[in-house]
Amino acid sequence: MSSDSNVSTINQPPISISIAEEKDLENLIIYLSQKEVDNAFVKPLSERPISIRDRVFRDFKEGFWLIGKDEEENVIASLAIIYHDYTAECSTFSISPLLRGRHIGTKILIEAEMILQSMFPEIHMIVIDSWEGNTPVKKLVEKLDYKEINRYVDTRKRPQGVKTITYGKDIK
Numbered sequence: 001m002s003s004d005s006n007v008s009t010i011n012q013p014p015i016s017i018s019i020a021e022e023k024d025l026e027n028l029i030i031y032l033s034q035k036e037v038d039n040a041f042v043k044p045l046s047e048r049p050i051s052i053r054d055r056v057f058r059d060f061k062e063g064f065w066l067i068g069k070d071e072e073e074n075v076i077a078s079l080a081i082i083y084h085d086y087t088a089e090c091s092t093f094s095i096s097p098l099l100r101g102r103h104i105g106t107k108i109l110i111e112a113e114m115i116l117q118s119m120f121p122e123i124h125m126i127v128i129d130s131w132e133g134n135t136p137v138k139k140l141v142e143k144l145d146y147k148e149i150n151r152y153v154d155t156r157k158r159p160q161g162v163k164t165i166t167y168g169k170d171i172k
């Protein structure tokens with residue numbers, strides 16, 4: 001699968017982006033369980049009410065995962081997507097720490113939009129969750145025309161004093 005976007009691919013290592021198959025899930029769990037990947041989430045995924053393993057299998061069952069792989073087939077990026085009621089909810093968005101800031105995240109979200117529009121032509125909205133202070137996500141999604149649609153306290157997912165921010169893009 002390849003994306004046809006205007007995103008600069010200069011300095012981007014060769015990455016393949018695909019919908020995860022069942023055989024990819026163990027590698028996805030290994031990827032998300034790496035300390036530096038886990039700890040980049042606020043709260044870390046391992047401190048949420050659902051374990052990383054259960055999260056990976058739940059979202060595979062209820063939706064799908066887009067994953068990035070390097071040339072050695074290691075998982076280096078993730079995005080979970082669940083579609084319901086004309087809305088796609090994106091979560092667990094992650095790029096391997098050493099590869100951040102090279103527009104791979106932008107490329108994956110653009111790829112997600114194209115896949116969603118082809119799988120669900122009736123889709124109205126794509127939403128993505130983040131948290132206060134997450135500048136990379138804010139910059140990334142605002143460049144792709146997402147707008148903040150909600151900001152709320154969510155003590156299950158966030159530490160005290162940090163609100164969840166939901167960004168949405170109307171694609172009717």
Ligand SMILES: CC(C)(COP(=O)(O)OP(=O)(O)OC[C@H]1O[C@@H](n2cnc3c(N)ncnc32)[C@H](O)[C@@H]1OP(=O)(O)O)[C@@H](O)C(=O)NCCC(=O)NCCS
Pocket residue numbers: 040041091092093094095096099100101102103104105106107129130131134135136137139140143
């Ligand atoms: C959020 C994340 C997936 C973005 O992936 P990425 O590949 O690094 O993003 P991109 O390179 O496409 O960057 C998008 C924009 O944000 C900017 N950006 C990236 N990292 C940044 C940083 N640390 N501070 C400020 N801006 C940053 C980029 O410069 C780019 O803007 P530009 O086009 O003007 O250069 C990645 O940073 C990550 O894994 N973060 C940890 C987990 C997380 O926060 N997940 C999101 C919540 S679900």
